[in-house]
Amino acid sequence: MSLPRSLSPLGRAMATPLGGLAGGWLILVILAAVLAPVLTPYDYDIQNLPQSFRAPDAEHWLGTDEFGRDLLTRILFGARTSLSVAVTSILISVAAGMILGALAGYLGGRFDRIVTTLVDLTWSFPEILVALILVAIIGPGATGTMVAIAVAYLAQFTRLTRAQVMAIRAETYVEAARSLGASDAHILIRHLIPNALAPVLVTAMLSTGDAIILEATLGFFGLGAQPPVPSWGSMMSSGSALLFKAPWIIIFPGLAVAAAVIAINVFGGALIAALDVRSRPREG
Amino acid sequence: MAEPLIVARQLVRQFRSGGGFLARPATMLAVRGVSLTVARGEVVGIVGESGCGKSTLARLILRLIAPTSGQVLFDGIDLGRLGKREMRQVRKRMTMVFQDPYSSLDPRYTLSDVLSEPFAVHGEAPPPGRIAALLDQVGLARDMGGSYPHQLSGGQRQRAGIARALARSPELIVLDEPTASLDVSIQAQVIDLLSSLRRDLGLTYLFISHDLGLVRYFCDRIVVMYLGAVVEVMPAAGSMPRHPYTRALIDSTFAPDPGKRRKLEALTGEIPSAFNLPPGCAFAARCPRASERCRREAPDLQSPDGHAVACFHPIEEGASA
Amino acid sequence: MLLSVEDLSVHIGVINPLSDLSFGVDRGQILGLVGESGSGKSLTAMAVMGLLPLIGGRISAGRILFDGTDLAKLPEAALRGYRGRRIALVTQNPMTALDPVVRVGRQVDVMGRMHLGLSADEARRRTIELLTRLRIPEAQAVCEAYPHQLSGGMKQRIVIAIALAGEPDLIVADEPTTALDVTVQAQIIHLLGELVRDRGLGMLLITHDMGVVAQVCDQVAVLYAGRLAESRPAEALFEHPLHPYTSALIGCIPRDGMAPGSLHGIAGAVPSVARYPAGCRFHPRCPRAGEICARQTPELTELTGAGRLACHFPLEGTHG
Numbered sequence: 001m002s003l004p005r006s007l008s009p010l011g012r013a014m015a016t017p018l019g020g021l022a023g024g025w026l027i028l029v030i031l032a033a034v035l036a037p038v039l040t041p042y043d044y045d046i047q048n049l050p051q052s053f054r055a056p057d058a059e060h061w062l063g064t065d066e067f068g069r070d071l072l073t074r075i076l077f078g079a080r081t082s083l084s085v086a087v088t089s090i091l092i093s094v095a096a097g098m099i100l101g102a103l104a105g106y107l108g109g110r111f112d113r114i115v116t117t118l119v120d121l122t123w124s125f126p127e128i129l130v131a132l133i134l135v136a137i138i139g140p141g142a143t144g145t146m147v148a149i150a151v152a153y154l155a156q157f158t159r160l161t162r163a164q165v166m167a168i169r170a171e172t173y174v175e176a177a178r179s180l181g182a183s184d185a186h187i188l189i190r191h192l193i194p195n196a197l198a199p200v201l202v203t204a205m206l207s208t209g210d211a212i213i214l215e216a217t218l219g220f221f222g223l224g225a226q227p228p229v230p231s232w233g234s235m236m237s238s239g240s241a242l243l244f245k246a247p248w249i250i251i252f253p254g255l256a257v258a259a260a261v262i263a264i265n266v267f268g269g270a271l272i273a274a275l276d277v278r279s280r281p282r283e284g
Numbered sequence: 285m286a287e288p289l290i291v292a293r294q295l296v297r298q299f300r301s302g303g304g305f306l307a308r309p310a311t312m313l314a315v316r317g318v319s320l321t322v323a324r325g326e327v328v329g330i331v332g333e334s335g336c337g338k339s340t341l342a343r344l345i346l347r348l349i350a351p352t353s354g355q356v357l358f359d360g361i362d363l364g365r366l367g368k369r370e371m372r373q374v375r376k377r378m379t380m381v382f383q384d385p386y387s388s389l390d391p392r393y394t395l396s397d398v399l400s401e402p403f404a405v406h407g408e409a410p411p412p413g414r415i416a417a418l419l420d421q422v423g424l425a426r427d428m429g430g431s432y433p434h435q436l437s438g439g440q441r442q443r444a445g446i447a448r449a450l451a452r453s454p455e456l457i458v459l460d461e462p463t464a465s466l467d468v469s470i471q472a473q474v475i476d477l478l479s480s481l482r483r484d485l486g487l488t489y490l491f492i493s494h495d496l497g498l499v500r501y502f503c504d505r506i507v508v509m510y511l512g513a514v515v516e517v518m519p520a521a522g523s524m525p526r527h528p529y530t531r532a533l534i535d536s537t538f539a540p541d542p543g544k545r546r547k548l549e550a551l552t553g554e555i556p557s558a559f560n561l562p563p564g565c566a567f568a569a570r571c572p573r574a575s576e577r578c579r580r581e582a583p584d585l586q587s588p589d590g591h592a593v594a595c596f597h598p599i600e601e602g603a604s605a
Numbered sequence: 606m607l608l609s610v611e612d613l614s615v616h617i618g619v620i621n622p623l624s625d626l627s628f629g630v631d632r633g634q635i636l637g638l639v640g641e642s643g644s645g646k647s648l649t650a651m652a653v654m655g656l657l658p659l660i661g662g663r664i665s666a667g668r669i670l671f672d673g674t675d676l677a678k679l680p681e682a683a684l685r686g687y688r689g690r691r692i693a694l695v696t697q698n699p700m701t702a703l704d705p706v707v708r709v710g711r712q713v714d715v716m717g718r719m720h721l722g723l724s725a726d727e728a729r730r731r732t733i734e735l736l737t738r739l740r741i742p743e744a745q746a747v748c749e750a751y752p753h754q755l756s757g758g759m760k761q762r763i764v765i766a767i768a769l770a771g772e773p774d775l776i777v778a779d780e781p782t783t784a785l786d787v788t789v790q791a792q793i794i795h796l797l798g799e800l801v802r803d804r805g806l807g808m809l810l811i812t813h814d815m816g817v818v819a820q821v822c823d824q825v826a827v828l829y830a831g832r833l834a835e836s837r838p839a840e841a842l843f844e845h846p847l848h849p850y851t852s853a854l855i856g857c858i859p860r861d862g863m864a865p866g867s868l869h870g871i872a873g874a875v876p877s878v879a880r881y882p883a884g885c886r887f888h889p890r891c892p893r894a895g896e897i898c899a900r901q902t903p904e905l906t907e908l909t910g911a912g913r914l915a916c917h918f919p920l921e922g923t924h925g
Contacts (some may be wrong), residue, residue, distance in 0.1 A: 172388040176448070179348055181375030182405035190404070194392055333786040437874050467641040467813060472857040473870030494787060497816075501859035501868060522862065536791035538816030540858045542840045545820055555756075555786070 012274035019270025022263040029260055033079035042070035044077040045228035053246045063248040066238065071248065074230040075256050081231040083260070085142055085224070086211035089149035094204045096150070097157025098193065104158070105165030106188055116162070119155045127152040131214055132223070140223045148218070149211050160203055164196035198275040202268055209264035216257050232257050287360075289456055289488050290322040295344050295354035297337075301559075312558045314340040316512040317354070324455070327482065327489040329503030331496050331533070335558055337512040338492045342458045345490065346378055347371065359455070372406070379449040383461035385441035389433040395419075396429040398444055402451035410451070418447040422477060439470035446477065450485070458490045463498070475502055496530075497537040508533070511558055511566040514585055517592040526591065526598040529567050565595070573597040606670070607632050607807040608653070608775055613667035613677075615645075615652055617660065621831070622878045623648050625905060626667070627913065628826045628836050630775065630807040635798065637822035637839070638811045639854070643875040645831040646811045650779045652677075653809065654694055655684040672774065690720040693768035697780040699760035703752040709763045710748025716770035735766045739796060758789035762796075769800070775807045776800075782817065794821055815858050819843055827851045830875055830886040833905055837912030847908075847919040849893045885917065893918045 013019040032039060051068035054060050062071040104115040122130055134148035177187055218224040219233020232253040239250030297315040315337045322328050330338045343349045345356055347363045356363045358378060382388040389398055399418050403410045416426050422443040433441055442462060449457050463471035481487060493499050499506055506518040508530045516527040525531045556562060556569060568578040577596055585594040608630040615623035623645045630636045638646050651657050652664055655676060669676040696702045704712060710732055717728035736744035739762045752760055768776055782790035798821040801808045812818060818825055826836040827848060835848035846852040853871045873890045876882060882889055888898035898917050905915040
């Protein structure tokens, strides 16, 4: 491969055929979510009962729901909820997990034991169960969902960062830095975290896909964003009762979830390859 | 002898290993009461096989690990009494070159980053021109500053490791098997470089190696270690060995000359485990000269004439072994 | 000649890491194959063992005559009858060469049972005999041990025992002592030398260590960047190296009484396969290189005494 060295890992992931396709789709979805009000002539929340249950046609490309609302419009606005909840909760989870994991891995001792025990405790339950319990405590809605998803994935990022940091801590270059007079903070910030970052970012990327599903699931149970704000999960929930009468109501949000999750996984794969420093070409 | 740069007194380091739910942790004495003096400008070699404690000793002297007991004075400063902050300042004056040129460089650091680090760890920036000067000094091209470690050969990486150790103009450099992972042709290049740097910069080296041939070529004075203790200190590179273990090490080094094929006075057996040391001399089980006394009693390091040996039956000068 | 390699070339895909290699090993003889990393030594071992397909390589030219049969032409099924049985391999790292979950005695037994059709009891008796001959104390007890319970030197002896258990004619030893301590290395090297002479085996000893070569080898083949530089009897080669590379390699080893500053490396490094220079591949690092060396590959020529040399400007005039 002869790609220019100056490209960032994201750029290099985009430059592969599959990565480009997946990344392209994600950009399209994000743009559509951002520009939703401009892209569609319909409102997502105004009921228009005479128009209900219209199958997809030239006027309503994806049909309408039981209240006569344009399904494409709702999917576009739903993307705003689904994506922003998923991305924000994963960002919170990664930040907290990296700090906890890095400190536990580097400091060891009692702090490590406490963190590891707590993390293992949540790790032993399925994410959905952790999230359901938390939503039950915090209460339904976008904020509750976000916190619930963040905590559900915290264990994963803490464990991963801790394992990475412990492995890197044993590398000679860390001892070399210490022999030069480096402080703990320097070693953590300049060596351990940057070297642990790549696998954590890739996992975060892939987990965003799972988080979209988790958000949809919570929405499906009616615990996510509350009506009339659409989310892909709550749309599928209302569509499930009408599966045979108007299958498009559940199929299209379902496809939106599937396509986003697949694109994230494929792009994550391309990113793994691109993040490896050693994949950069040798120079003479 | 000039004022010593390093004085190590009775260094002991114990490691615990294993131990868990039901198992009792085993303890191992990696270094058992080692005393050592290094004069300014001297090159002292520490030689021994795996498990002899030479790398642990190096790290004790640099205080990268703390001794279980004993003391290290660097230029008269007792390192054990320094606070974290003061210790970090002393690290500008004593540095280390590591064995593995692959894992001793952060894969995400360019060569310039690597050479800036000795300054960055103290919150400073390298003086202008310093990095170029360092690259020159170790024989790397100036335009290699942007290269990553994986783009360099083993020899180039080790040169980078040496340049990093030189960056703050230290007085002491501990060289921990700096050529053991390199091809012989590259080993000779690196040794050549270290010799000329020592001459030009007036450095003091502590050179750790398993290769007695190399140590005898490169060092002024040689400390031979076996299972955590010093068994012999040879005052000059060409000194005749007095300890049977040193003799065995010399016999095990093959000269590139078929005319000098050695009829090995076969040193049988292998190094015993440091977890389970015999009561007497640690070498007794493998030693052709060992007596009953050696198995009961451990000999002290004695130095009647500046050539110290810890043996009840040392090889006499002039006697053939 | 037990093993005779003639004009061997190896390709991995389109790259050609090894070309025009020739050497021979007699019974009761050790041939040392020396060179720095990247010279193609281990690739040669793989070619002789017929293991190139494992790394996607193939023999693109030349012959590997073993006891009169050209191994390069044999199909994989037929090669299996040679590997382990008639040609045995001793690898560099005894830590990874042994199966960690099988007692070492069984790992040796299986060779006798598989290759010589021995019964379990016969095989064990031979194993104990073999271990005793390799100077392993308390062979019976050692048979019951797992690899992790043994020291590095002991493990390497077990690897050698496995190699010998099929009663091979040729042993290919790829850096057999590099991972060992020096005093243990000396023991193993002597053991290998004894075995070869006492049992009339042939041995191809691959190493980067000129000291080891001088100690036990009868013949030496010096490899540089995938080509033979010089191949001669050991005594003559060390006494009067003809190829500047051989001479430089010998000069890299510190000897007793060497004056400070007299140890000189070889400037530069072995080029990677993709960057082999034109002409003599050593010319960029060679102190004697002339203008012709950059243009024309020196031909491998038979020497009047014994051996072969590929150099335009050899160190002494016995050339041709």
